[in-house]
Amino acid sequence: MSAIKVRDVWVEYGDQIVLESVNIDIASGAFVSVVGPSGCGKSTFLRMVLGQDRPTRGTLTLDGAPLPAEPGPDRGVVFQRYxxxxxxxxxxxxxxxxxxxxxxxxxxxxxxxxxxxxxxxxxxxxxxxxxxxxxxxxxxxxGGQQQRLAIAQALAKEPKVLLLDEPFGALDPGTRTQMHQLIKPLWREHGMTVIMVTHDLKEAFGLGTRLIALDKKRIDPQEPNRFGAHITYDLDLTRDGPVPVLGFSRPLDGGPSATSSSVRDGADLSARSNP
Amino acid sequence: MRRAMNIVPGPGARVLLAMLPFALLVFIYILGSAERRAVNPDDKLLPPISEMASTITRMATEPDRRTGTLVLWADTGASLQRLGLGLGFATLTGLVIGLALGMLPLVRAGFAPLVAVLSMIPPMALLPILFIVFGLGELSKVVLIVIGIAPFLVRDLAMSVGAIPIEQMVKAQTLGASTWQTVLRVALPQAMPRLLEALRLSIGPAFLFLISAEAIAAENGLGYRIFLVRRYLAMDVIIPYVAWITLLAYVLDLALAKIARGAFPWAYVGERR
Incomplete structure (x- = not known):
């Protein structure tokens, strides 16, 4: 079991608010893709789960116990480099x-x-x-082989949670596809919870069972650091989930879906939890 | 015509080009020496190579009348022992303090400013204190070398450990490594090639401190001999001794370079040939 609960988490560096009131329950065994514009706090979110950064406010728990405030063998990681x-x-x-x-x-x-x-x-x-x-x-x-190695290395500990920080971002498209074909069976086989930060929307939708998008809810031009990012979209990508997945798993049924239009309206779906 | 920056000599030409400046220097010396001898048969400033060779052969093979030792080898042994001990203790100090400074923020906060200040003390200014505290024996000379180069090694090592990407430190922790294990298996091996490079750069200063200490107070040693025979204008001893010291330093440098490349091949992959 490896369910992660994030409760009302804020991350601030001095005056800069990076994340604000992030709430999410990640079910055990989920593959969560995290997307969002550059510098919106995706990697901060990942580092927080990793234990490298600490939230200014709020709590994170793994299977009910507070997450240790330093990296440990229960959470494996693959970075983009090094x-x-x-x-x-x-x-x-x-x-x-x-x-x-x-x-x-x-x-x-x-x-x-x-x-x-x-x-x-x-x-x-x-x-x-x-x-x-x-x-x-x-x-x-x-590059691809190095990332394969990093994955093998992380799997050696049989971590409950595997964190991927743009793991395939520096790879060419062909290699990236190969890596997708590698990571998916490994995830199923080991039954880990995976959180993957990525810039590649196709990858995010293709691999994930759930997708969260982080973004600032407001931008004050005079004070750009005043508002932090929170979860703006939270989409269930499982086969029987309500979200039509950009031609990956199912054809669109019944015209433009309610979800995507409500997303366009900027509705906050973060309260919805994953089945 | 290719650009000059693209013309690369072949292996044979490389050896030839390397030998050329040496041959030129020797040739100029021989000319100068012959010139001076022609004017003044008793000239001491530029003794001919034959004279230097016979003097140094005598010093290397015939026991000294007073002490009964082979002077060249006794001097070399004494100096190398001091140098080796000095470099050894300096390396050890550099490793322990450098790793602690580089890896532990608490230690860094407490001691980095102190190390930065201490490393600015001119070691030669401390030599009288060393002589007073440790006496005129071997210890003060070894301590001078250690004081002279350890601060550089400490700071260099702390910096190179600090430059290891944070990702690797985090990765080690996610693989279950403790602080000690991370130091031992991640920081130390990656710092070693850099330490050997720093040690290579320290050979020059180490010899400087050694010869200074020997010149002031010693009973044997390469520096002692040079400063002893200076009184008799014995250039036929001084010049071969300087050449010998240079050769020793060069061989030491080369050996460290070879050891570094042999033991840590991964660190030299990107090196330009």
Whole structure:
């Protein structure tokens, strides 16, 4: 189980209000896409769930318990860049997570324990299609391969929550499609809750079971930092959900949908929770 | 005609081009030396290479009449021991304090200004204090080298640890790493190549402090010898000694460069050939 509850969360840096009154319940096992304009606080939201940033006000809970205020093994992460350790080989990168857990002082495994950890690491590396590159350093990998490695590394901990911060943003369209085909089965197989920040709307709709859009509800030209972003749209993208998904899963039934028109009117749908 | 910036010498030409300035310098020296000898057969300023070779061979192979040691090797051993100890302790200091400063905001808040101020003390100004406190023995010379280069290593290391992307620190934590494990497996290995580079840059200053300390108070050592024979205008000893010190420093530098590239190949992937 890995349900996340966000209750009335504000994030402020000095005078600047980044997020204001964010409320959301994320069901266990959901794949939530987070979209919104640049600088609206998408990544801040993600970092907050990660524990890297702390909310100024409000609470976040994971399965009812308050989220620890620092990153931990229950929440895996894949960043757009710098996600893997450049000084370790592909296998070493995945092995490291086992070594951290089993060797508190040296963070290094030897002998039989190393061999058994290596086997687990190899399975993960093969699982993301990096088997032939297991002994290369990340600098010798392409961007897509590095992100595959970052995913394998995050999966080694079997996190309850996987956070993706524009993970495929720097990849070319072909590679990006391959990554989509990789991440979806992995998500189903591991039963994690995934929160993915992305700029790519097609990706957001294509992968997610739910999409939230963050935006400022008001912009004061004299005081642009006075109003923070909150959840403006919250769409259910499951197959039987009410939202027609841009030609992905279902054809539009019955003309322009009520949701999209109400969205255009700027109605706040954030109160609606996901089934 | 290609642009000058695009003309790259081949491997053979590279060796030849590297040797050329050296050969030129030696040639100019030989000319100068011969010229002076022709005018004054007792000239001491530019002794011929043959004379320097015989003097240095004598110092390297015949035991000294007073001490019974082979002077060149005894001097080299004593100096390298001081240098090695100094560099070793400085590296250790740099690693421990640099990693602590770079990784722990609490330590940084408390000690970074102190380190910044201490690193501005001219080490040579402290030499009299070192002689008074530690005596004229080996310790004061080693301490001078440590004081001379440790602050640079500390600050360089703290900066390079601080420059490791925050993403990697967060990633390590999401993989379950403690602070200690992050230092050991993420910060330390990534700081090592930079530490070796900093150490290479420190070899020059380290020799400077070593020779200064030896010149003022010592009973052996390369710097001691140079300043001893200076009284007799013995250029046939001084010039080969300077060349020998330079060679030692160069070999040390080269060895550190090779070690860094061998041990941390990932850090040099983007290097221009």
């Amino acid at each position: 996600s893997v350790f450049p000084h370790l080989t592909v296998l070493g990168n995945v092995l490291a997570s086992y070594e951290f857990a089993e060797s508190p002082f040296l963070a290094k495994l030897f002998g039989a324990r190393r061999r058994s950890a290596l086997e687990k690491a190899k399975l993960l590396v093969d699982g993301v299609g990096l088997g032939p590159h297991a002994n290369k350093y990340p600098s010798a990998l392409s």
